[in-house]
Amino acid sequence: MTAFPLSRRGFLAASSAAAALVALPPAARSETQRISLVARTDATAPLVAPEGPPTAVWSYNGEVPGPLIRARQGDVLEAAFENRLDEPTTVHWHGLRIPIEMDGAPYISQAPTPPGGTFDYRFELKDAGVYWYHPHVNSSTQLGRGLRGAIIVDEPEAPEVERDVIWVIDDWRLDTEAQLMPFGQRHDGHHAGRIGNVITVNGSIAVEAPVRAGERIRLRLLNVANARSLKLRFETIDPWLMALDGHPVTARQLGGGSIKLGAGQRADLILDVALAPGETARVIDDAYGEANSFEMMRFVASAEPALRAAPPPAPESLPPNPVATPDLANARRHTLLLEGGAMRQLDGATRGHETLDLTAMMQAGLFWTMNGAVPAEHGMSAPLFDFTLGETQLIEIENRTAFEHPVHLHGHSFHVLGDGADPLAGAPIRDTVMVAPDHSAMIAFVADNPGDWMMHCHILEHQEAGMMGVARVA
Ligand code: C2O
Ligand code: CU
Numbered sequence: 001m002t003a004f005p006l007s008r009r010g011f012l013a014a015s016s017a018a019a020a021l022v023a024l025p026p027a028a029r030s031e032t033q034r035i036s037l038v039a040r041t042d043a044t045a046p047l048v049a050p051e052g053p054p055t056a057v058w059s060y061n062g063e064v065p066g067p068l069i070r071a072r073q074g075d076v077l078e079a080a081f082e083n084r085l086d087e088p089t090t091v092h093w094h095g096l097r098i099p100i101e102m103d104g105a106p107y108i109s110q111a112p113t114p115p116g117g118t119f120d121y122r123f124e125l126k127d128a129g130v131y132w133y134h135p136h137v138n139s140s141t142q143l144g145r146g147l148r149g150a151i152i153v154d155e156p157e158a159p160e161v162e163r164d165v166i167w168v169i170d171d172w173r174l175d176t177e178a179q180l181m182p183f184g185q186r187h188d189g190h191h192a193g194r195i196g197n198v199i200t201v202n203g204s205i206a207v208e209a210p211v212r213a214g215e216r217i218r219l220r221l222l223n224v225a226n227a228r229s230l231k232l233r234f235e236t237i238d239p240w241l242m243a244l245d246g247h248p249v250t251a252r253q254l255g256g257g258s259i260k261l262g263a264g265q266r267a268d269l270i271l272d273v274a275l276a277p278g279e280t281a282r283v284i285d286d287a288y289g290e291a292n293s294f295e296m297m298r299f300v301a302s303a304e305p306a307l308r309a310a311p312p313p314a315p316e317s318l319p320p321n322p323v324a325t326p327d328l329a330n331a332r333r334h335t336l337l338l339e340g341g342a343m344r345q346l347d348g349a350t351r352g353h354e355t356l357d358l359t360a361m362m363q364a365g366l367f368w369t370m371n372g373a374v375p376a377e378h379g380m381s382a383p384l385f386d387f388t389l390g391e392t393q394l395i396e397i398e399n400r401t402a403f404e405h406p407v408h409l410h411g412h413s414f415h416v417l418g419d420g421a422d423p424l425a426g427a428p429i430r431d432t433v434m435v436a437p438d439h440s441a442m443i444a445f446v447a448d449n450p451g452d453w454m455m456h457c458h459i460l461e462h463q464e465a466g467m468m469g470v471a472r473v474a
Contacts, residue, residue: 023163024070027154033071036080037061039089039135039147049204053178057146058085064203065168065224066133066149073128073153073321079121081113088112088137091121093151094264095131095246095413095431097323098123100451103410106137107378108452108470127321127413128155129246130166130220130266140226140460141183144172144194148224153246159315161270162215162307168203169261169296171196171225190342190367192403193227193263193459199285199296211273211299214306218242219269223261227459229404229434230296231287233258236274237299240315243268247413247429248318260287262406262434264458268318272311275301323413323429326444331394334385336407336455338435340368340466343402349466352376366466368401368457374466384455384469387447394444399435405462407441408432409471411453414445432458447473 027033037060044054045064060066071077083089090112092104102123103109113119131151135142150168158164173181173196188194198205211217219239223230238253245266259267275281280300286293340346348357349369356364356374366374371384387393394417397407413431417423423442435441456468 023165024068024152026158026164027070027072027075030075032076032078033069034078034080035067035069036082037066037091038082038084040084041086045146046204047172047174047198047200048178055172055174055178055180058142059146060149064146065170066147068149068166069133069151071125071151071153073125073155075125077121077123077125081119081121083113083115083117085142086115088114089135089142089147090137091119091133092136092410093121093123093131093133094408095129095266096123096151097126097411097413097449100411100449100453103451103453104136105410105452105454108454112137125153127246127323128153128318129243129321130222130268131246132222132224134224140194140464143224143460144183144226145180150222152220155318159218159270159318160216161218164218166220166222167201168222168224169230170200170203171228172198172200174198186365188227188461189365189465193461195228196225201297207295207298209297209299211275211301212304212307213273213275213277213279213301214308215273216312217271217273219271221259221261221267221269223263223265225263227263227461229263229287230261230285231258232261232296233284233286234281235284236281237271238274239269239271241267242270242315242318244428245413245430245432247321247323249428250426251315251317258286260434262404262432262458263460264406264408264432265430265434270315273299273301274311275299277301277303277305321413321429324446324448326392326394326415326424326446328392328394328423328444331392331444332387334393334395335371336384336395336397337371338368338397338399338401338405338407338457338467339372341401341403344400349374352382368462368465368467370455370467370469373469375468383452383472385471387471387473389447389450389473391447392444393447394442396440396442397433397435398440399437402437404434404436405467406432406434406458407455408458409453409455411449411451411473412445412447414443417442417444450474
């Protein structure tokens with residue numbers, strides 16, 4: 001499967017600008033935000049609309065992406081979940097630092113919710129930013145069929161902008177009838193995962209985003225693809241990078257550089273629309289090289305006169321979330337080795353108390369290991385790590401494979417260390433870190449949330465093929 005979204009243009013008879021830049025209202029002023037989420041198999045979504053046929057999807061509440069959950073920092077979220085799928089599922093709250101009982105990790109934090117079953121989730125939203133929710137059972141299929149939605153948690157005082165907008169960017173592998181192609185392709189498991197051929201923004205192919213010259217827009221980017229990485233370059237408009245995976249960074253302009261978003265990752269931008277009335281500017285994706293680059297979106301400034309003559313003053317950095325600062329001098333050091341996959345040899349793996357040779361692994365559809373291990377059925381018999389509650393953990397994630405992996409940890413946000421004299425200086429705080437082939441990443445965090453936390457590659461086909469384990473904090 002090529003990385004280039006081949007069918008995209010084919011489906012595009014007319015441009016659909018509808019959902020691409022709809023301004024979001026702020027959260028209702030209530031201390032408890034209540035939502036009901038129903039996982040269903042009976043909806044269709046106009047992914048390739050307006051001319052294309054509707055796609056049969058699995059959805060939360062009949063919507064793809066699922067309903068946007070919006071709350072304010074410090075609010076309590078109550079989500080009444082009902083499973084109307086024909087198979088068990090859970091809801092995981094990606095990036096939110098919540099108690100383990102609410103984490104939606106099957107067989108680890110809860111029993112999967114059976115068909116017809118319900119589960120009430122309830123937790124406090126400690127951190128502002130962009131997060132998301134999705135199942136954690138049969139993930140490649142359940143997410144890939146459309147079960148995913150965004151969460152925005154507002155800062156007590158949000159920066160002033162004319163519009164606040166989210167792009168939930170998804171990647172689908174559709175046939176010529178716009179229906180999902182079969183899941184569980186072995187090749188995806190040991191290569192780059194289920195890379196699709198149709199990219200949607202907020203649930204439909206969108207090519208044009210209407211803007212007004214001179215306006216300031218807060219643009220939140222969320223990559224919910226099963227596997228696809230994005231690397232977005234903005235022409236003419238030079239965005240301010242405000243936050244990564246929900247957590248503020250020192251506001252800085254991209255300056256012609258691009259923003260990379262692996263599966264599961266998010267970025268908050270502020271755009272000053274430096275276009276003249278009627279002018280356009282492209283957003284280009286070139287995550288898979290120049291040869292495979294494509295135009296993901298095009299900003300089109302209306303004919304209205306510019307909202308302001310000159311760009312407003314630089315935005316102030318957002319206030320930090322209450323994430324503990326790692327104590328590097330007293331950190332416990334660990335290594336997380338990623339091995340396996342196509343083009344690299346594995347001898348075998350441990351699974352609980354057994355040892356699997358390569359043949360046994362292949363038969364079980366297991367192609368990857370973390371520290372030489374694959375998860376036992378229904379969770380992990382032995383945690384990859386045992387962390388003492390309250391101590392700083394320093395993990396070198398070493399990727400000895402030929403593929404990149406977005407590595408995600410539940411229940412914590414970690415600092416991605418730099419290699420300067422002060423590794424914490426400017427270190428972004430994330431929940432998913434992209435580790436390039438034959439490269440390493442250093443992450444550090446205070447293990448301050450007790451529980452058994454999943455740690456896995458967010459390429460869902462890799463996760464299901466062995467790249468998953470548990471970090472125990474006790
Ligand atoms: Cu998006 Cu295990 O997570
Ligand atoms: Cu991976």
